[in-house]
Amino acid sequence: MAKREDYYEIRPIAEQVYRITSAEGVFCELLVGSKRAMLIDTGNGFGDLRAAVRGVTELPLVIVNTHGHVDHTSGNCQFAQPAYLCREDWELCRRHNSRKQREFSIQDAGDKVDYITGAHFNALPEDFDEEAYLAESEGELLPLDGGEVFDLGGITVEAVKTGGHTKGGMSFYYREKRWLYAGDAFGFFLWLFDQDSTDRATYLAGLDKAIALQPERIYGGHNPEPMTVEDLQLSRRAAVEADFAKGEPFQAPILNTDGTLPEIRACVLDGMTMEDFGKPGFAAIVIDESR
Numbered sequence: 001m002a003k004r005e006d007y008y009e010i011r012p013i014a015e016q017v018y019r020i021t022s023a024e025g026v027f028c029e030l031l032v033g034s035k036r037a038m039l040i041d042t043g044n045g046f047g048d049l050r051a052a053v054r055g056v057t058e059l060p061l062v063i064v065n066t067h068g069h070v071d072h073t074s075g076n077c078q079f080a081q082p083a084y085l086c087r088e089d090w091e092l093c094r095r096h097n098s099r100k101q102r103e104f105s106i107q108d109a110g111d112k113v114d115y116i117t118g119a120h121f122n123a124l125p126e127d128f129d130e131e132a133y134l135a136e137s138e139g140e141l142l143p144l145d146g147g148e149v150f151d152l153g154g155i156t157v158e159a160v161k162t163g164g165h166t167k168g169g170m171s172f173y174y175r176e177k178r179w180l181y182a183g184d185a186f187g188f189f190l191w192l193f194d195q196d197s198t199d200r201a202t203y204l205a206g207l208d209k210a211i212a213l214q215p216e217r218i219y220g221g222h223n224p225e226p227m228t229v230e231d232l233q234l235s236r237r238a239a240v241e242a243d244f245a246k247g248e249p250f251q252a253p254i255l256n257t258d259g260t261l262p263e264i265r266a267c268v269l270d271g272m273t274m275e276d277f278g279k280p281g282f283a284a285i286v287i288d289e290s291r
């Protein structure tokens with residue numbers, strides 16, 4: 001594994017627009033305007049994300065988080081400045097940046113599985129400083145409500161509230177290109193079952209807001225390729241038609257606060273099953289009985 005300073009790979013996808021990727025398996029996005037730059041999400045922060053960003057631009061930075069989950073906010077504290085996050089996710093973000101969660105993140109990263117090849121690998125940089133990482137936090141947070149517009153100089157980004165996956169989910173719409181950066185708000189395999197997610201109606205309202213923008217591309221936090229509006233329509237139908245009674249029992253990745261396993265099911269569209277994951281037309285939503 002690379003050292004901390006070489007941990008992140010920065011891929012230009014358009015002029016002054018970059019995707020940052022690493023063994024963490026989550027994308028951070030960097031938009032560089034003429035006056036300011038915007039970093040969307042900060043990943044797990046295992047490597048030196050700050051150095052990676054500063055290797056591209058020295059402009060003043062705006063940091064925004066799509067939601068409070070551990071794998072989107074843990075690099076916040078590397079930057080000596082606050083990050084914007086919808087207030088409804090602040091409590092979640094603090095929980096996900098606790099020492100206990102960071103211990104779990106280290107353990108999890110030490111034995112990651114490549115879902116395509118099935119190979120196990122260690123996602124931590126070779127010079128990873130465990131104690132320093134455990135001592136870090138979510139950093140200082142600034143509120144977002146949705147509707148805020150950031151002028152980066154030639155690049156205009158609007159915050160669009162897209163709750164569902166988490167209550168305070170926020171997407172970022174790059175107006176000039178009509179690209180929507182959605183974090184984990186949308187996808188072919190959507191989690192909507194734990195204490196931090198919303199009900200189905202709230203999720204659908206956010207999804208409809210995204211569809212109404214008619215974005216040319218929708219970038220997800222874990223998807224190498226962008227999605228289209230047609231893809232959003234497909235996942236919308238999966239959410240509308242999902243029936244818990246007919247869903248496939250699904251192993252929850254987290255425990256309830258009382259230590260029990262939540263009963264959740266994957267509801268897959270059009271008679272497909274989880275075996276069909278990744279095939280064209282596959283769309284699923286994972287819910288509990290209350291959704």
Ligand SMILES: [Zn+2]
Pocket residue numbers: 067069165184
């Ligand atoms: Zn998430």
